[in-house]
Amino acid sequence: MPLSDDIVFRPFRVADAEALLSWATTPDQLLQWVGPRFTFPLDERQLASYADTTGEHRYVISAVVSDGTVVGHAELTVLPEHELGQIGRFAVAPYARGDGVGTKLMDWLVARAFDELSLHRLELVVFSFNEPALRLYKNAGFREEGLALHARKASDGYWDLIYMGLLKS
């Protein structure tokens, strides 16, 4: 059975932090995943204060398989007055990649955003070299809207960011 058939989504808990700590093993991997929000190495202190930021318009989500293992993570920040949702920190555990987990997590976020929260637009950013993420987002219907050159500085130089958006159909 593909891992993606055995997944539920629920709010992130501080206890989920331990699973996430091993997902980024270099500063560049952490930058690719979360942007400049955290410093490397990720630790429970940073994730505990991050969990505290969950609020009425901010949803931090864990994708969990039936044995309780956390295999996916994402956040959705809502600007209600603009009917806008911003997706970030989107990742799947390294050992679970390529099995449809990310696609299922994005499908869940999109359905929640448009059907439950009645948003009009979703947006996100992704580094231009990140082929799996770009493919996943395009499959979900996101379109490239812009390119920010040299937006972030990594160990091998500056990275470009692609801006993507998806409007409610």
Ligand SMILES: CC(C)(COP(=O)(O)OP(=O)(O)OC[C@H]1O[C@@H](n2cnc3c(N)ncnc32)[C@H](O)[C@@H]1OP(=O)(O)O)[C@@H](O)C(=O)NCCC(=O)NCCS
């Ligand atoms: C991006 C990421 C979330 C994808 O999750 P995933 O569960 O592996 O994705 P899926 O299995 O649902 O696959 C999504 C698509 O990417 C493709 N894909 C997977 N690995 C790929 C690779 N190495 N190169 C190119 N495409 C790839 C899949 O084939 C699939 O496309 P398809 O359905 O058209 O065949 C995961 O790779 C990840 O966590 N990366 C590190 C963190 C990160 O970069 N997050 C994005 C921040 S913007």
